[in-house]
Amino acid sequence: MEKVSIFWFRRDLRLEDNTGLYYAYSQEKNVLPLFIFDQNILEKLEEKHDARVGFIHAQIKNLSDQLKEFGSAIMVKYGRPLEIYKDLMSNYDIQNVYTNRDYEPYAKERDAELKNLLKENKIQLLDFKDQVIFEKEEIVNGSGEFYKVFTPYSRVWLDKFNKSSIQLLLLDKKKNNFFKSDPIPIPTLEEMGFEKSDIEIPPLEIDKPLIKKYDALRNFPAQKGTSRLGIHLRFGTISVRKLALEAVQLNSTFLNELIWREFYMMILYHNPKVVDRAFKPQYDQIPWRNSEEDFTKWCEGKTGYPIVDAGMRELNSTGYMHNRVRMIVASFLTKHLLIDWRWGEAYFAKKLLDFELSSNNGGWQWAAGTGTDAQPYFRVFNPESQTEKFDKELKYIKKWVPEYGTTDYPKPMVDHKFARERAIETYKKALNT
Template identity: 45%
Template sequence: MPTTSLIWFRRDLRLFDHAALHHALKASQKVIAVFIFDRSILDGLKRDDRRIAFIWHSLQQLKASLMAEGSDLVIRHGKAELEIPRLAAEFNATAVYTNHDYEPAAIVRDANVAEQLATVGCQLHSYKDQVIFEKDEVLTKTGGMYSVFTPYKRSWLAKLNDFYLTSYPIKPYLKRLAPLPLQAMPSLAVLGFDDIDVSTLQPGMAGGEALFNDFCLRINDYQEARDFPAVKGVSYLSVHLRFGTVSIRELAKRAWQMGGRGAETWLSELIWREFYQQILWHRPEVVQHAFKPEYDALPFPNNPEYFAAWCEGRTGFPIVDAAMRQLNQTGFMHNRLRMIAASFLVKDLLIDWRWGEQYFAEKLNDFDLAANNGGWQWAASTGCDAQPYFRIFNPVSQSERFDPQGKFIRRYCPELAELSPKEIHAPWLIKAIFGIKPSYDYPAPIVDHAAQRIAALALFKRN
């Protein structure tokens, strides 16, 4: 049994149902919890990145929970490849425990950490934690990966049983947490970031639990309500899933046991998340390239003025502009709006999906490489099980269908607040129909949807 081990927290910021922590506590006499504000990641971010504030406040809760057990959280600010070996040496640890991270850069990082630890007789142990099924646990009958969601989902559900949904017990073993003197926690300012108010995201374990309990009261309506951005229909748990302040096993188990249309539909969304994770694992090249090679080098015009208008929410299409303003102001975008905004960028503005993917990566609180890449390639028709290239969202009809009263548009495009539900989806028609100049300051459409649809079809047909 290792005398002292480190538990390296990453995207699993909780003190319950935690695979690596469970194994560390069971296998060690003393366990020291550590977290690295990794400069390899942080140095590329802007000062006002909400995600760092969410992590920081979530760590405060984790630290307080550890202190209540007589221990603490050791926090360092540096490159993980250097800091983890240093901490192992500082505490004479013979093992480091952590949970799998499937992103290509993380895989390289972990391999480097394992190699450096091995040189001093310390071993890195890693476990599955952020998904129910990982890597090649769900394969086709011929042993290959799934590239179509429905059969993947069918196999995923067929494989599911209580074993995969069983929580890892933590509480009985907490006495093995090492007693530590009070550990300093660097302020956000010291880390180089602004202390942004993230209270609406309800960070930490307590926030994740509160949001999940609230959603369970609404889950029966999820199937009908999830597509309407002006309605409280979604779970709002995506950022908590991203940083592991909730347990995927507990969430999936509750949905699986509850049953009904709402719970089954939400469980399907959790399966989509794992579908994209297994795509990234098997095909890491999708990070920079189209899943369908024939669409990898589409000659997009990539008009920079169009892209700027899309980013800033001034395209002249209210549902698109409201979606982008929501993203810019809050770091959140409703899933239906993500599809509409992505389709508009690629098939109306004829801009490479990778531009939009990168913008979302910078702005989304819940940014997850696999899900973001998968979603963008779905909308752009370049990915696995994507919508066909000739399926092009009409932003006006999407707006009329999913924000029929214009409530969401009015919230983020207040200059249109006085328009009627009939007028608000296509305000440029007011002048065309009534011959009057609108009194509000809102841009005219930067493109004609019908003309751009033809151009998009022609672009994709070249391949």
């Protein structure tokens, strides 16, 4: 059997500045690039034209083309990772397996099982930090505990970042340590039970002029004021180090958003129960109304609150929603309608191109007041004043809710003053029992 070392691509679909790949390529001969379309994840997706699966598939083809320059190819499998590795071990003499760390509960469990399987066969699983700048216990407080409040976390993060000499890791093309192979057939979307989506994926580009003005423009949904790099960070088609090094030169507010991303990722890593429980346990006492009829109106963008409806229709149509509007629609669902934040979180998880478990969970728990460093429960966004501040000329609303202002547009499903008072009373009562 041929000796190989495997580099397992996951949320790092690039050759440039890929930590685990760099070390595999530098330290091993015959590095076999591998990607697994994980059935454990894919079979949970409800929509068979999920644009994210199509995006991954396109990126894999892109990697395959890049690897041709090295006389190599990427091996792409569809199935359950443990079974696939058992099969690979019967066909190759595997020396080591390299990969980059993932902090989500399923990934941690999967990797622990794989580590045990490989160890039984005297193979090492070598994993590396790649999708964040700082991880695990790299940023802790004076007592050695993880930070639960963003501001002190960000202060330490920035101080550590400024003292670090972060360099991008580039493959030395003079020495080619990839496994030599002709292109290997890639399973089609259809073979995996998926279809091509019509949803457009934002291009991978760091728009420096836009990022320079990010702090001034980011709150106005009618303007092109956000980077739209979320999906590229999520699947690692861009290196977070590359983006952070650009951001530190361009705009501190943009860099701050990258720090929020890592803050939520480490909250999830240290405290995985937040996946389905409130970070503040007492908030699990809230008696949510959970009206299916109200939830459907929210999902379809038919609440009678135009900024909310515009956001939901933008999401349903494009797989994207402006960040300011995400806060407004999340506050509306949890406070105005008293519907469990987990319902909204699950809907976003199904629809968002840039869905990231930790950020989605953190954002929803922030809006609901249940999370770490969240907005207080008595703060209830007023959709009308948010519109006045951030879409005064109604450009965003008119784009997504063309019938606004006509008799075809529904009346508000709930009165703001009534809903606000009901939410505050419900929260207060639940928290004081």
